[in-house]
Amino acid sequence: MNIVDRVLAPLFPGAVVKRLAERQAIQAFEAAKVTRTHKAARQSQSxxxxxxxxxxxxxxxxxxxxxxxxxxxxxxxxxxxRVVGGSGIAVEPLPLDYAGNIHTEFAAQIKTAYAEWSLRPExxxxxxxxxxxxxxxxxxxxxxxxxxxxxxxxxxxxxxxxxxxxxxxxxxxxxxxxxxxxxxxxxxxxxxxxxxxxxxxxxxxxxxxxxxxxxxxxxxxxxxxxxxxxxxxxxxxxxxxxxxxxxxxxxMRLADIKDYEESERVAARISAALAMFIKKGSPDEYVPTPSSTDKGGQAIGGRSIPIAPGMVFDGLLPGEDVGMIESNRPSQFVESFRNGQLRAVAAGTRIGYSTATRSYNGTYSAQRQELVESQLGYELLQRDFIDSWSRKVYRAFIDMGLLSGVLKPPGNVNMDSVYSAVYQGPVMPWINPVQEANAWESLVRAGFADEAEVARARGRNPQELKRSRTAEIETNRAKKLVFSSDAFHTFYGKVTLNADLNKP
Structure with a gap:
C-alpha cells in the first residue's frame, strides 16, 4: 500500500481494498487473465x-x-x-601414441573387431x-x-x-x-x-x-x-x-487429419458411385416401375438403365425426367487445408515440411534454406542419440575387448586415449554438388577446413578414403594413366601434373 492507502485504510477499508484490487488488475499481464475467450490453461505439476x-x-x-x-x-x-541412416552411426577410432599422433595400427585393430561385433551385437x-x-x-x-x-x-x-x-x-x-x-x-x-x-x-x-x-x-x-x-x-x-x-x-492434429481425409475419401467414393436420378412428374401421370422377381415371386430389384458411351435412351415413362448428379468431391480445398495442417505438424516434430509432405516445389534457394534449417533439428537428435546410446555402446565394447584380450594395444599406445573416437551420422545432402564442391575446395585451400572434414561431410571415413586414393594412384602409376584428380595445386592456383606418374 502507498501512503494514501495507509491513511484511508482505518476510515474506508472497503474503498482501499477496491483500490488495491483495481491497481493489481491494471498491473497484471493480460495473458494471465482468465476470460471467456482466453482460458489460460496452465501446467503447475512437475x-x-x-x-x-x-x-x-x-x-x-x-x-x-x-x-x-x-x-x-x-x-x-x-x-x-536422417538421424541414424542406412549404415548406422559410423565410429572412427582415434587412439593416440605418446607423441600425440594417431596410432593407425591399433585404430585398424579396433575397427576390424568393431565391424565383426556389429554383425550380431544384440x-x-x-x-x-x-x-x-x-x-x-x-x-x-x-x-x-x-x-x-x-x-x-x-x-x-x-x-x-x-x-x-x-x-x-x-x-x-x-x-x-x-x-x-x-x-x-x-x-x-x-x-x-x-x-x-x-x-x-x-x-x-x-x-x-x-x-x-x-x-x-x-x-x-x-x-x-x-x-x-x-x-x-x-x-x-x-x-x-x-x-x-x-x-x-x-x-490431436494428426488424428484430425486422418479423420478428415477418411471423410473426404468416403464422400468422393459416394459421389463417384452416383451417376443420375429419375425425376417423377405429377402423381396422376405416375406409372409404377416394373420390378424383377425371383423364382419364388419375391421382388429382387427395380428397373436398371444400362449406360454406355454415346447411348440414346428413350425408355422414360410418362411424367419422368433424368437428372444428373454433380459431384463436388474431392473438395478443392482438401490439399491446401491438409498442407496447412502438415506445416504445423512439421514445426512440432523437428522435420522439414517438404520431407513430411514429399513436396519439393520451389527454388534452389528456398529448398536450400529449408534443408539447412531442418538439418539443425536432425543433428540435434543425432547428437542426443550418440551421447545416450552410441558412445556408451562403443566404450563398453572397448572395455570388454581389452579385458577379453581380443584388443591387444601395442606398447606405445597411450591408454588414456583408447576411448577417443569420432562419431559420424548421416550428413546433409548436397542440393547442388558443383557449388558445394567449389565451396569446400575454397575453404581447404584457404586453410579454414581440412581434407578430413570434407571427407566426413560426404559421409566418408578420411583414413579409408586416403588408403583408397593411394591404391588408386599406385594403380594409375603402374598403368601410366594420369587423371585430373592426380594433379596438385600450387599456392598461385596453377595446376601442375605430377611428372612421376608418367614414369614406369
Whole structure:
C-alpha cells in the first residue's frame, strides 16, 4: 500500500481494498487473465507428475498412429534415415601414441573387431548394428524412450555370438513400469536415484506387460544397476525422469487429419458411385416401375438403365425426367487445408515440411534454406542419440575387448586415449554438388577446413578414403594413366601434373 492507502485504510477499508484490487488488475499481464475467450490453461505439476498421468496414453497413441497413419509412418521413416541412416552411426577410432599422433595400427585393430561385433551385437542375433540403431531410434522418438541391458562377460544361460563378450538385450519402454514408485527408496516410475538424482538402477519387468493373451497382471521385476543399462529418453523439462513421445504436441492434429481425409475419401467414393436420378412428374401421370422377381415371386430389384458411351435412351415413362448428379468431391480445398495442417505438424516434430509432405516445389534457394534449417533439428537428435546410446555402446565394447584380450594395444599406445573416437551420422545432402564442391575446395585451400572434414561431410571415413586414393594412384602409376584428380595445386592456383606418374 502507498501512503494514501495507509491513511484511508482505518476510515474506508472497503474503498482501499477496491483500490488495491483495481491497481493489481491494471498491473497484471493480460495473458494471465482468465476470460471467456482466453482460458489460460496452465501446467503447475512437475514433469514426473504430469507424465505419471498421461505418459502411457501418449505412448500408445503414437504407436497406433505409426501403425495406421501413412503420414506418421513416413515421418518416423525419414527421421530414422536422417538421424541414424542406412549404415548406422559410423565410429572412427582415434587412439593416440605418446607423441600425440594417431596410432593407425591399433585404430585398424579396433575397427576390424568393431565391424565383426556389429554383425550380431544384440542377444537374439537377428539384427546388425545399423538395424538395431534404427529400431532403437524409432522407439526412442515414437515411444519417448528405449532401453538396452548390456550383458558383459560371462552370463548364466547365455552365449555371446562373437569374440568380444558383450551383447545388448533390447527392451521396449513398457518393461520400465510407470506405477513402480517408492519415495522412501528413491524409486520414481521404476528408476532408482540417490539424493542428488543420480541414477542407481532400473526396476524392470521380467515380461512385457502386453502379452499375446492379453495384458499381464504380473508385476514381477528385477533390478539392473545403472552401469549395465542403456536408457535413451526424449526429455523436454529439467528433472524429467522418463521420456515423452516426439509427437506429444501434434497427436490431436494428426488424428484430425486422418479423420478428415477418411471423410473426404468416403464422400468422393459416394459421389463417384452416383451417376443420375429419375425425376417423377405429377402423381396422376405416375406409372409404377416394373420390378424383377425371383423364382419364388419375391421382388429382387427395380428397373436398371444400362449406360454406355454415346447411348440414346428413350425408355422414360410418362411424367419422368433424368437428372444428373454433380459431384463436388474431392473438395478443392482438401490439399491446401491438409498442407496447412502438415506445416504445423512439421514445426512440432523437428522435420522439414517438404520431407513430411514429399513436396519439393520451389527454388534452389528456398529448398536450400529449408534443408539447412531442418538439418539443425536432425543433428540435434543425432547428437542426443550418440551421447545416450552410441558412445556408451562403443566404450563398453572397448572395455570388454581389452579385458577379453581380443584388443591387444601395442606398447606405445597411450591408454588414456583408447576411448577417443569420432562419431559420424548421416550428413546433409548436397542440393547442388558443383557449388558445394567449389565451396569446400575454397575453404581447404584457404586453410579454414581440412581434407578430413570434407571427407566426413560426404559421409566418408578420411583414413579409408586416403588408403583408397593411394591404391588408386599406385594403380594409375603402374598403368601410366594420369587423371585430373592426380594433379596438385600450387599456392598461385596453377595446376601442375605430377611428372612421376608418367614414369614406369
Amino acid at each position: 514433469a514426473d507428475a504430469s507424465l505419471q498421468r498421461d505418459g502411457v496414453s501418449l505412448r500408445e497413441q503414437s504407436r497406433k498412429l505409426d501403425e495406421d497413419h501413412d503420414l506418421v509412418t513416413g515421418i518416423f521413416d525419414r527421421l530414422e534415415e 542377444t537374439s542375433g537377428e539384427l546388425t548394428r545399423p538395424q538395431m540403431e534404427r529400431l532403437v531410434c524409432r522407439s526412442w522418438l515414437r515411444d519417448g524412450e528405449a532401453l538396452g541391458q548390456m550383458l558383459l562377460g560371462k552370463v548364466h544361460n547365455f552365449e555371446h555370438l562373437h569374440a568380444v563378450p558383450f551383447s545388448i538385450e533390447l527392451l521396449e519402454a513398457d518393461y520400465l513400469p510407470w506405477n513402480y514408485n517408492d519415495p522412501a527408496q528413491g524409486i520414481t516410475q521404476g528408476i532408482a536415484r540417490d539424493a542428488w538424482r543420480r541414477v542407481k538402477g532400473f526396476h524392470l519387468l521380467k515380461q512385457h506387460p502386453g502379452t499375446v493373451l492379453g495384458y499381464s497382471l504380473s508385476f514381477d521385476t528385477k533390478f539392473v544397476p545403472a552401469d549395465r543399462m542403456l536408457h535413451i529418453a526424449y526429455r523436454k523439462r529439467l528433472g524429467q525422469n522418463r521420456g515423452q513421445p516426439l509427437l506429444h504436441a501434434v497427436l
